[in-house]
Amino acid sequence: MWKRDEAVKPPNGQPFTPAAPTYPPVAGQDSQRPNGRDIANIGKSVVIKGELNGSEDLAVEGNVEGTIELRDNVLTVGVNGHVKAKVFAKSVIVLGTVTGDITASERVDIRDGGSVEGDVVSPRVAIAEGAHFRGSIDMQGGKRVLAGSRASAPERDKPSHSFGVTGEEHDRPMAAAATY
Numbered sequence: 001m002w003k004r005d006e007a008v009k010p011p012n013g014q015p016f017t018p019a020a021p022t023y024p025p026v027a028g029q030d031s032q033r034p035n036g037r038d039i040a041n042i043g044k045s046v047v048i049k050g051e052l053n054g055s056e057d058l059a060v061e062g063n064v065e066g067t068i069e070l071r072d073n074v075l076t077v078g079v080n081g082h083v084k085a086k087v088f089a090k091s092v093i094v095l096g097t098v099t100g101d102i103t104a105s106e107r108v109d110i111r112d113g114g115s116v117e118g119d120v121v122s123p124r125v126a127i128a129e130g131a132h133f134r135g136s137i138d139m140q141g142g143k144r145v146l147a148g149s150r151a152s153a154p155e156r157d158k159p160s161h162s163f164g165v166t167g168e169e170h171d172r173p174m175a176a177a178a179t180y
Contacts (some may be wrong), residue, residue, distance in 0.1 A: 044080050052085075060096070071105070079113065092122075094131075101135075 039057045042048065046062035057074040060081040068075060070089040077083050081096035091107045092098075094114035102108055106123040111129035121138045 039076075042081075077114070 022150040037053045039059050042052065042058070042060045042062045042064065044061045048064045048066070050066045051069070052058075052064060052066065053069045053072065057076070058070055058077060059076045059078055060066075060083060061078040062080070063082045063084075065084045066080075068085050068087045068089070068112065071092055074091045074093065075087060075089040076093045077096040077098055079095045083097065084099045086087070086100050087098065087102045087104075087125075090105050092102050092104045092109070094108070094110045094116055094149055097115045099117045102116065102120045102122070106122070107124040107126070108116075108120050108122040109126045110116050110131040110133055114128070117132075117134045118139070118144045119136045121134075121140060125137050125139065127133055138142075
């Protein structure tokens, strides 16, 4: 009936077209169409240099260098994605590599295997175990104090907090998950 040596061929004779990439969902969102919106994709072989602006969610699997502005949308840097840019978005999910500053109005999520080298400005930041981060975190208007912080009492009462990671001891992946 089936021969293992023969490749499986589609019944209609049409060439196989792979499905669009899927990414682990952010809590409460569908991985294909968060909030019912379409996702634009930049494939693995695509290289973009310059300014990238958009009004829809964007998934990057290729290389982008320059500036990315998605002020009301989500940027997802896929496992194969490499971004060397200043990023401005509503939310940023990093599974690949980002080199440059990230400013997000809602959230920055650095997932397992993701890497960010640059400053992060966002009210909510999540860094998963196995993620790499080197830079500073500024949580605008947050009243949270980082656990183990050496800040004095007056500094803790400031409306905006900053967390910096520098030095060789912080060049390796973080050992535990953190959400601020």
